[in-house]
Amino acid sequence: MTLRTALERQRSILDFALGALGRRRGKTLALVAVHALLVFALASVLLFTGGLREQVRAALRGAPDLVVQRMAAGRHEQVPAGWVETLGTLRGVSGARGRLWGYYFEPVSGANLTVMVPDGGWASPGGAVAGPGVARVLGLKQGDRLPLRTYDGEALDLGIAAVASPAVELVASDLLLVSEGDYRALFGAEPERFTDVAVAVPNPDEVTRLAEKIVRMFPDARVVTRAEMIRTYDAVLDWRSGLAAAVLAGAVLAFAILAWDRASGLSAEERHELGILKALGWDTRDVLAAKAWEGAAVSVSAFAIGALAAYAHVFLGGAVLLRPILEGWAALYPDLRPAPPVEPLALGTLFFLTVIPYVAATVVPCWRAATVDPDALMRGDA
Amino acid sequence: MSLRRSDRFLAALGVAAALGAAALADARARRAADRPAAEERARLVARLGLTDPCLFNDARYTRHLSQADRFAPFQDHPRALEHFPSGSLTAGAR
Numbered sequence: 514m515t516l517r518t519a520l521e522r523q524r525s526i527l528d529f530a531l532g533a534l535g536r537r538r539g540k541t542l543a544l545v546a547v548h549a550l551l552v553f554a555l556a557s558v559l560l561f562t563g564g565l566r567e568q569v570r571a572a573l574r575g576a577p578d579l580v581v582q583r584m585a586a587g588r589h590e591q592v593p594a595g596w597v598e599t600l601g602t603l604r605g606v607s608g609a610r611g612r613l614w615g616y617y618f619e620p621v622s623g624a625n626l627t628v629m630v631p632d633g634g635w636a637s638p639g640g641a642v643a644g645p646g647v648a649r650v651l652g653l654k655q656g657d658r659l660p661l662r663t664y665d666g667e668a669l670d671l672g673i674a675a676v677a678s679p680a681v682e683l684v685a686s687d688l689l690l691v692s693e694g695d696y697r698a699l700f701g702a703e704p705e706r707f708t709d710v711a712v713a714v715p716n717p718d719e720v721t722r723l724a725e726k727i728v729r730m731f732p733d734a735r736v737v738t739r740a741e742m743i744r745t746y747d748a749v750l751d752w753r754s755g756l757a758a759a760v761l762a763g764a765v766l767a768f769a770i771l772a773w774d775r776a777s778g779l780s781a782e783e784r785h786e787l788g789i790l791k792a793l794g795w796d797t798r799d800v801l802a803a804k805a806w807e808g809a810a811v812s813v814s815a816f817a818i819g820a821l822a823a824y825a826h827v828f829l830g831g832a833v834l835l836r837p838i839l840e841g842w843a844a845l846y847p848d849l850r851p852a853p854p855v856e857p858l859a860l861g862t863l864f865f866l867t868v869i870p871y872v873a874a875t876v877v878p879c880w881r882a883a884t885v886d887p888d889a890l891m892r893g894d895a
Numbered sequence: 896m897s898l899r900r901s902d903r904f905l906a907a908l909g910v911a912a913a914l915g916a917a918a919l920a921d922a923r924a925r926r927a928a929d930r931p932a933a934e935e936r937a938r939l940v941a942r943l944g945l946t947d948p949c950l951f952n953d954a955r956y957t958r959h960l961s962q963a964d965r966f967a968p969f970q971d972h973p974r975a976l977e978h979f980p981s982g983s984l985t986a987g988a989r
Contacts, residue, residue: 524901531900575941680932686949711944742961817911824918841980843953852929853922
């Protein structure tokens, strides 16, 4: 058989398979719709988390090499200024600086703000720089006043010196940058005490050794390395765990039930059709090819529809359907705009997880039935 | 002459493939457009010494996941239960 004849034969079988699907139009459309919806849900989460993971990784490349916290009775404790000096003098450390940051609950909007003291005079006394999310939720713009209440009930009125660019939404949406004096007045933080210490280690090979050394020097310290920070978000945004896994578990189970239903047997109508084909002289190979084409036509169409709709949903529509899941109960939520991920591996995996099992689930029961006598199939005895 | 079913199906697949190629081109353009913003984010993270992206800020312990204890949700009082929705999507630092 020449290649041309073989192709023409497969085209004719495909014609027949599409005709068979057309005869069960309602059922076929319902199958494609459910399958496409499943792929849409899975692909939306995969594209969203994949894009976000790459942005988070890129952003955290600039995170501190080590963050040293102090623990007391199982809770975070303020770090004395002496620690900052000692850590800065360690061999292999190029600098240590005490970070001042905390949370402020804004009662009117119900938003949790991260209040932070920046290095290098970004916020002068009485002034503040607001993150884009803070400005959006509280309706602030440059020159506005932001009234806060200090730990002892006094009013602290800050002038908004600037609003951070929407480009930094992912890392600074809820930030409020204030001066050190205003921070200490707001939270009643003692002087010469810091929230934690950021330590710079130029040689990445020394990070682990230094982390161990710091814990030996300060047994009540807990050290978080940059690799751990990145790993934390890899776990949250990886498609096999965290956010994606929580959303995908139900969908994958639904697909498994769908495939199982197909694989577990043929309908009386399908058996009858199979019997007629065999009686007409179709050999088993052609019958199986027709069934494989049926399965492929349904699952490939559904995959194409679902994956393209997911791309449009996430990158053109701002992932509106995923937003309620991510927002939780947050009153202030960043307007996340992930760029499409470079690695399309997850989508390839999704293709193999949804198309191949479905085609197999369509062919397997036919393969079992196609070996039975056509007469028995048509009578419904087999 | 009307088209065969297989021709119509293959033509539809061709359209889907073209849309897929358009999505790939769009993805490349979006990544290029995001590059300056990505650099701005990395600069800000380095300058402020930030440790976490702002993904979940409904609870204090979900805002800075890399700095929080895994048991933080249960620390408020004995037999405290985790009840924030984002807590079920995340895990603290390992």
